[in-house]
Amino acid sequence: MAYRILIADDEPMLRKLLAEHLEGEGYAVNTAGDGGEVMGLLGTRPDIILLDINMPGVDGLRLCRDIRDAVSCPIIFLTARISEEDKVMGLRAGGDDYITKPFSLSELSARIEAHLRRDERQRREESIISSRGLIVDLRGRRVLWEGQEIRFTKREYEVIEFLIMNRNQIFDRERMYELIWGLDAGGDSRVIKEYVRKIRQKLLEATGKEFIETVWGMGYRWKR
Amino acid sequence: MAYRILIADDEPMLRKLLAEHLEGEGYAVNTAGDGGEVMGLLGTRPDIILLDINMPGVDGLRLCRDIRDAVSCPIIFLTARISEEDKVMGLRAGGDDYITKPFSLSELSARIEAHLRRDERQRREESIISSRGLIVDLRGRRVLWEGQEIRFTKREYEVIEFLIMNRNQIFDRERMYELIWGLDAGGDSRVIKEYVRKIRQKLLEATGKEFIETVWGMGYRWKR
DNA sequence: CACTTTTTTGACCGTTTCTTGACCTTTATG
DNA sequence: CATAAAGGTCAAGAAACGGTCAAAAAAGTG
Numbered sequence: 001m002a003y004r005i006l007i008a009d010d011e012p013m014l015r016k017l018l019a020e021h022l023e024g025e026g027y028a029v030n031t032a033g034d035g036g037e038v039m040g041l042l043g044t045r046p047d048i049i050l051l052d053i054n055m056p057g058v059d060g061l062r063l064c065r066d067i068r069d070a071v072s073c074p075i076i077f078l079t080a081r082i083s084e085e086d087k088v089m090g091l092r093a094g095g096d097d098y099i100t101k102p103f104s105l106s107e108l109s110a111r112i113e114a115h116l117r118r119d120e121r122q123r124r125e126e127s128i129i130s131s132r133g134l135i136v137d138l139r140g141r142r143v144l145w146e147g148q149e150i151r152f153t154k155r156e157y158e159v160i161e162f163l164i165m166n167r168n169q170i171f172d173r174e175r176m177y178e179l180i181w182g183l184d185a186g187g188d189s190r191v192i193k194e195y196v197r198k199i200r201q202k203l204l205e206a207t208g209k210e211f212i213e214t215v216w217g218m219g220y221r222w223k224r
Numbered sequence: 225m226a227y228r229i230l231i232a233d234d235e236p237m238l239r240k241l242l243a244e245h246l247e248g249e250g251y252a253v254n255t256a257g258d259g260g261e262v263m264g265l266l267g268t269r270p271d272i273i274l275l276d277i278n279m280p281g282v283d284g285l286r287l288c289r290d291i292r293d294a295v296s297c298p299i300i301f302l303t304a305r306i307s308e309e310d311k312v313m314g315l316r317a318g319g320d321d322y323i324t325k326p327f328s329l330s331e332l333s334a335r336i337e338a339h340l341r342r343d344e345r346q347r348r349e350e351s352i353i354s355s356r357g358l359i360v361d362l363r364g365r366r367v368l369w370e371g372q373e374i375r376f377t378k379r380e381y382e383v384i385e386f387l388i389m390n391r392n393q394i395f396d397r398e399r400m401y402e403l404i405w406g407l408d409a410g411g412d413s414r415v416i417k418e419y420v421r422k423i424r425q426k427l428l429e430a431t432g433k434e435f436i437e438t439v440w441g442m443g444y445r446w447k448r
Numbered sequence: 449c450a451c452t453t454t455t456t457t458g459a460c461c462g463t464t465t466c467t468t469g470a471c472c473t474t475t476a477t478g
Numbered sequence: 479c480a481t482a483a484a485g486g487t488c489a490a491g492a493a494a495c496g497g498t499c500a501a502a503a504a505a506g507t508g
Contacts, residue, residue, distance in 0.1 A: 379454080415457080
């Protein structure tokens with residue numbers, strides 16, 4: 001699906017120019033000429049907003065703050081002249097970047113891409129979702145249920161990650177211990193029992209569901 | 225346009241694994257199995273090079289130097305084991321980071337991103353970053369809150385810049401130390417504790433907010 | 449050089465997490 | 479049903495971690 005860009009500028013000509021250019025680059029574009037329209041178009045869930053802060057009759061900074069309260073996508077200011085102060089003010093209001101008019105279209109594209117890329121990377125962070133809505137964010141090393149984080153310690157997390165990455169496989173404690181703690185860990189594989197207990201407890205408390213299954217005599221397995 | 229990564233490793237399986245993973249993350253990937261191929265592929269202008277320094281029949285350090293003479297992108301060593309000596313030698317030869325096998329793919333991605341971000345900033349001449357109203361002026365190496373400068377020392381600033389540029393990623397102290405102080409800094413990563421404390425104190429005093437989060441057992445993270 | 453500022457180190461303490469061992473419960477099997 | 483083996487629970491001590499402070503070491507400055 002194409003990225004969606006919301007352009008907010010009072011000059012119809014510029015709006016059109018930008019819209020055409022960006023559509024030509026494959027983006028889905030919406031345009032707005034005043035604050036009301038902008039707020040109304042937030043429902044389109046834009047991936048990026050280009051906002052002229054000098055629209056007549058509109059307090060750009062105020063608008064920026066309102067947008068920020070409603071959505072979290074990057075906001076790039078378009079502005080005629082920018083003084084250090086404006087820059088600072090804009091960023092303070094929650095903008096992410098600014099670009100001064102006149103700007104080249106390729107410059108604009110470059111900035112948009114940079115922001116999208118940054119977000120994209122974060123979004124794509126290879127989160128694995130277990131069958132029942134439990135989200136394990138590998139990069140962030142956390143576990144989420146209905147948007148809420150379920151806190152786990154380092155070891156607990158490592159065990160979860162291991163099981164969920166190898167779901168449907170059964171591991172006995174010895175093997176899990178070697179694979180998670182490392183071959184050279186000189187400890188006792190019975191710790192696994194304890195970790196499974198702690199994990200089960202926290203997960204049950206938070207979700208009301210069972211995720212780790214015991215296969216008698218064989219080991220544990222993450223239920224798909 | 226996607227970032228381009230050049231992978232140099234003699235093991236075809238590993239090459240394939242890495243290539244597939246990184247392509248899945250949206251990178252353009254080239255692979256090379258020996259020194260000649262590597263040099264030949266420099267023409268693709270990679271943004272980052274992953275280099276196994278222990279390729280049989282290849283003097284990895286020599287190769288690194290040759291690469292360095294030709295291009296300036298970051299070079300990350302992939303290496304089985306790394307001794308202090310190896311580390312120093314590799315760095316002398318022009319490497320920027322190392323990662324010891326076996327490593328997790330998410331770990332690798334995180335490192336790649338950290339390097340790319342650093343570069344991206346320079347390429348785009350991005351000069352200002354903001355986070356929840358806090359403004360970091362990269363050019364001026366200053367931090368502002370509501371127009372007022374919050375004074376930080378050189379090191380303090382470097383730590384802030386690093387964290388904010390890699391916001392939402394967790395870094396343990398060891399890694400932060402290596403990436404900020406440099407791999408060849410022979411010191412003790414516990415300094416990080418102290419800097420985090422100082423930074424938190426100054427930021428809290430000036431803004432009343434918490435920006436650096438502690439993730440127990442895992443490290444620190446800049447709250448977005 | 450004397451003085452200030454910054455960086456680094458070491459020690460201490462409270463907290464969290466990890467691990468262990470003892471004991472209890474369930475399951476398979478003769 | 480008795481028994482052994484596997485799994486589950488609990489509490490407590492050990493170890494690791496993070497926060498804080500003060501002071502030493504190093505770097506910068508007039």
